[in-house]
Amino acid sequence: MREPTYFVLAALLAGPLHGYAIIKRVEDMSGGRIRLATGTLYTALDRLTAEGSVRLVSDEIVNGRIRRSYGLTDAGSTALRAEAQRMAEAARLVTGEPAAAGASRLGRKARTA
Amino acid sequence: MREPTYFVLAALLAGPLHGYAIIKRVEDMSGGRIRLATGTLYTALDRLTAEGSVRLVSDEIVNGRIRRSYGLTDAGSTALRAEAQRMAEAARLVTGEPAAAGASRLGRKARTA
DNA sequence: GACGATATGTCGACTGACTACTTATGCTGG
């Protein structure tokens, strides 16, 4: 899973949002670092919907225009948490920080560089 | 940076390795989860060399065949650590774990979303 | 001598992200 996809799912953790709101939320969550282009967002939403990580939760008409809200499915939530675990472990390999609880003896930073 | 690229750099953290050794090291580091295809590895090494994250450190002849060893450059090491930081932060958004080491002495800040 | 491990490398296909563009409304300032 690549970063934009990950952040789209993460943005929906707290509840369903519509497209534009996802863009804003991701920008906020990432400290302004990640700015999803609409092309990235909507193709990602289509893909995530097709694979069952996300689902369309509402289809309202606001000001004469459609507003689609997307939410995480159980599968999406599970996939997101699994991905977060993988990322944390991968990061630990480099940062040398031990796992918070139940640390598996991953070698600390090697002295030899 | 995508996962295979990240692991190639991470494998070189402890010192230079040749191509096949990188594949084995990555498999080991990731608990068998990541198996680099040779196509992925050698194109990644070419790309990383071109962008200055990796450099060819030796060109030995072993058993009549060339063996190329690659090592991290300072730029590569910096990029890798920066990436690990980003990944750790992104993971934290989902896992909800606070920053592990170094956070304790700062004293807990008020809840920042 | 066939096969698996070691070892390096190329090529074409595929996925996902990016840039750029389109359409449309509401609000605000000059």
Next chain:
DNA sequence: CCAGCATAAGTAGTCAGTCGACATATCGTC
């Protein structure tokens, strides 16, 4: 009053990176 910005949803074309398959070569072993 209309220019420009924020909001809002999308499409099309392109590009980068990964992957599977293939090619080649040596060494040990069965």
